[in-house]
Amino acid sequence: MKPAGTDKIMLPFGADSGRPTAVEVPVGSVVQRTYWENVWRRVTRDPFTVACALVLMAIAAAALLAPWLGLPEPTLTDSARRLLPVGSPGHILGTDELGRDMLSRIIHGGRLSLMMGIVPVLIALMIGGSAGLIAGFVGGRVNMLIMRVTDVFYAFPSILLAVAIAGALGAGIGNALLAITIVFIPPITRVTESVTTQVRSMDFVEAARASGAGTLAIIRTHVLGNVLGPIFVYATVLISVSIVISAGLSFIGLGASPPAAEWGLMLNTLRESIFLAPLNAILPGFMIFITSMCFNLISDGLRSAMDVRL
Amino acid sequence: MNVEPRPLLNVRNLRKYFPVRSDRLMGPRLLVQAVDDVNFAIAEGETLGIVGESGCGKSTTARLLMHLIAPDAGEVWLGGKRLGGPDGLTLRQLRRSMQMVFQDSYASLNPRLSVQDSIAFSPRAHGVPAPQAIDKARELLALVGLDPDQFGRRYPHELSGGQRQRINVARALALEPKLVILDEAVSALDKSIEAQVLNLLMDLKRELRLTYLFISHDLNVVQYVSDHVLVMYLGKVVELGTVDDIYHRPRHPYTQALLASRPSMDPDVKIEQSPLAGDPPNPINPPSGCRFRTRCAFAEGVCEKVEPALTGIGRGHAVACHMRIPASGHTAGR
Numbered sequence: 001m002k003p004a005g006t007d008k009i010m011l012p013f014g015a016d017s018g019r020p021t022a023v024e025v026p027v028g029s030v031v032q033r034t035y036w037e038n039v040w041r042r043v044t045r046d047p048f049t050v051a052c053a054l055v056l057m058a059i060a061a062a063a064l065l066a067p068w069l070g071l072p073e074p075t076l077t078d079s080a081r082r083l084l085p086v087g088s089p090g091h092i093l094g095t096d097e098l099g100r101d102m103l104s105r106i107i108h109g110g111r112l113s114l115m116m117g118i119v120p121v122l123i124a125l126m127i128g129g130s131a132g133l134i135a136g137f138v139g140g141r142v143n144m145l146i147m148r149v150t151d152v153f154y155a156f157p158s159i160l161l162a163v164a165i166a167g168a169l170g171a172g173i174g175n176a177l178l179a180i181t182i183v184f185i186p187p188i189t190r191v192t193e194s195v196t197t198q199v200r201s202m203d204f205v206e207a208a209r210a211s212g213a214g215t216l217a218i219i220r221t222h223v224l225g226n227v228l229g230p231i232f233v234y235a236t237v238l239i240s241v242s243i244v245i246s247a248g249l250s251f252i253g254l255g256a257s258p259p260a261a262e263w264g265l266m267l268n269t270l271r272e273s274i275f276l277a278p279l280n281a282i283l284p285g286f287m288i289f290i291t292s293m294c295f296n297l298i299s300d301g302l303r304s305a306m307d308v309r310l
Numbered sequence: 311m312n313v314e315p316r317p318l319l320n321v322r323n324l325r326k327y328f329p330v331r332s333d334r335l336m337g338p339r340l341l342v343q344a345v346d347d348v349n350f351a352i353a354e355g356e357t358l359g360i361v362g363e364s365g366c367g368k369s370t371t372a373r374l375l376m377h378l379i380a381p382d383a384g385e386v387w388l389g390g391k392r393l394g395g396p397d398g399l400t401l402r403q404l405r406r407s408m409q410m411v412f413q414d415s416y417a418s419l420n421p422r423l424s425v426q427d428s429i430a431f432s433p434r435a436h437g438v439p440a441p442q443a444i445d446k447a448r449e450l451l452a453l454v455g456l457d458p459d460q461f462g463r464r465y466p467h468e469l470s471g472g473q474r475q476r477i478n479v480a481r482a483l484a485l486e487p488k489l490v491i492l493d494e495a496v497s498a499l500d501k502s503i504e505a506q507v508l509n510l511l512m513d514l515k516r517e518l519r520l521t522y523l524f525i526s527h528d529l530n531v532v533q534y535v536s537d538h539v540l541v542m543y544l545g546k547v548v549e550l551g552t553v554d555d556i557y558h559r560p561r562h563p564y565t566q567a568l569l570a571s572r573p574s575m576d577p578d579v580k581i582e583q584s585p586l587a588g589d590p591p592n593p594i595n596p597p598s599g600c601r602f603r604t605r606c607a608f609a610e611g612v613c614e615k616v617e618p619a620l621t622g623i624g625r626g627h628a629v630a631c632h633m634r635i636p637a638s639g640h641t642a643g644r
């Protein structure tokens with residue numbers, strides 16, 4: 001046995017290469033971390049990802065606490081003070097075309113917009129994720145059936161499909177949520193299926209089967225851990241897409257309806273004032289851009305943090 | 311008939327044809343005859359070596375025994391019982407008494423699990439509570455020569471190939487199996503590490519009274535570890551016998567060719583031209599009659615028409631070649 005405290009690591013050089021063939025490295029003093037602890041460490045050391053996370057947390061916290069921030073009512077109109085520019089006293093971000101406080105509307109709008117970004121992805125993740133997991137792990141005919149059904153949805157671009165479904169269901173937040181959820185189920189199913197199929201064919205899953213373990217135990221211990229990471233990364237990207245689509249639906253009148261504060265809807269109602277108060281008009285668009293961008297960048301950060309195989 | 315000690319494993323008429331798509335669009339469904347009518351037995355406490363060129367069906371045989379893939383035909387008897395039926399073995403019981411070590415030490419370990427968790431998975435799957443399963447895993451680590459405090463919480467990528475294969479051996483032993491299938495378990499290791507792991511395997515076998523099915527294409531290693539040896543060619547058993555029979559009295563032209571083509575242990579002896587020129591034929595359309603006839607120097611008319619049956623030619627020694635079968639029609643006779 002090697003002396004405690006050091007471990008010999010063999011290097012891939014032959015004895016005749018003139019290079020050391022092994023190195024002694026200290027062990028024991030080295031903290032042993034689990035895979036997810038390592039991922040967490042790498043994510044928290046990536047300044048971009050951390051910055052994006054902070055921005056998102058600030059937006060989310062403001063949105064959640066909106067009623068208690070002492071802001072004016074987001075639906076309170078004031079026809080005397082319409083389209084005040086950014087920086088006006090009492091209205092730091094100005095007012096909109098009906099004289100409503102922009103800051104209050106942006107912050108309150110975050111509630112709906114974030115909710116419409118996250119909820120469809122979560123629901124689609126549960127449905128599509130399970131379907132993909134089953135398709136990938138069971139394989140055969142079950143796989144064929146599930147994947148052919150998802151293929152049907154692939155014939156349409158996601159935005160068009162969302163518009164078509166929301167249009168058929170009628171305007172309203174609930175219908176918009178439903179439409180976006182339906183749009184996201186097929187891609188999540190497909191990604192989960194392909195990752196699961198990949199993991200399932202790995203030797204360690206075969207080894208687990210050889211141990212006589214049941215299917216559920218194998219999925220829980222050996223498949224999920226290797227599948228969840230990539231799926232999670234993908235879901236974060238989808239949140240950014242979802243925010244854009246839901247804003248788009250509201251913009252064309254299929255999502256939130258006036259006078260509710262929602263970024264997509266605000267973008268729509270302010271669009272006629274773009275020359276009178278350009279800053280006010282692009283603010284909701286800016287928020288949509290920032291949040292969806294942050295989710296995207298976080299997804300990238302997660303991906304690279306989880307990719308490291310050493 | 312049964313001169314051997316009671317066989318622990320008895321394999322009868324095992325067959326697996328893999329369906330594959332043909333290259334042509336809408337072409338006929340083709341079958342890879344990976345394992346065809348394979349029969350053998352392993353006595354308790356013995357090691358049976360299986361040798362043969364790449365693609366001859368060694369791994370498929372192993373996976374069939376573990377029931378990781380379903381056989382098209384044939385029976386696997388373990389300890390006098392077979393899978394299924396009212397008093398037969400359940401799949402769990404079968405996999406409990408028969409375990410397998412895979413060739414690729416890295417791919418066969420979950421990269422996201424510490425090695426002690428990987429080892430503990432099997433007992434946990436069989437109902438052992440987590441703390442006891444971890445204790446068991448740590449015992450097993452010590453058994454395969456790895457300090458549990460030092461290695462238990464490591465991940466596969468933090469280990470060398472030899473250490474990883476020790477982990478795989480520990481995992482295979484976690485269920486206290488009677489039979490361990492070692493599919494090219496040491497083939498990927500450096501020569502010096504290979505020797506260490508081989509010695510470990512031999513020690514474990516003695517201490518735990520294990521029975522091994524040792525699959526390898528390395529004839530020297532198989533000679534070193536085996537009691538009996540089975541030679542496979544294109545999914546068929548061509549010769550079966552004791553190590554002595556196979557290595558000193560080989561009777562099948564293929565076995566003879568394999569032995570002649572093995573690199574000599576003595577570096578001064580120049581490696582002669584291998585009598586086994588070329589690759590084995592395609593297992594999708596194997597040659598008629600004797601599958602070895604396309605590469606056999608003694609092939610005659612009868613070899614093309616009649617398939618030679620595996621025929622006993624001495625105590626525990628059997629061969630599938632017309633030259634060794636009396637009145638087969640081959641001029642070399644017996």
Ligand SMILES: Nc1ncnc2c1ncn2[C@@H]1O[C@H](COP(=O)(O)OP(=O)(O)OP(=O)(O)O)[C@@H](O)[C@H]1O
Nearest residue numbers: 328330342344363364365366367368369370371593
């Ligand atoms: N799942 C499968 N589908 C189709 N063909 C397969 C499958 N698995 C194995 N085969 C084919 O069956 C034959 C036997 O393969 P097998 O892996 O058993 O060979 P082997 O003796 O273990 O070879 P090696 O020494 O290279 O590991 C090969 O021709 C292989 O291509």
Ligand code: SF4
Nearest residue numbers: 600603606613631632
């Ligand atoms: S049966 Fe014929 S072809 Fe086959 S090994 Fe014997 S002699 Fe050669």
Ligand SMILES: [Mg+2]
Nearest residue numbers: 368369370494
């Ligand atoms: Mg193989």
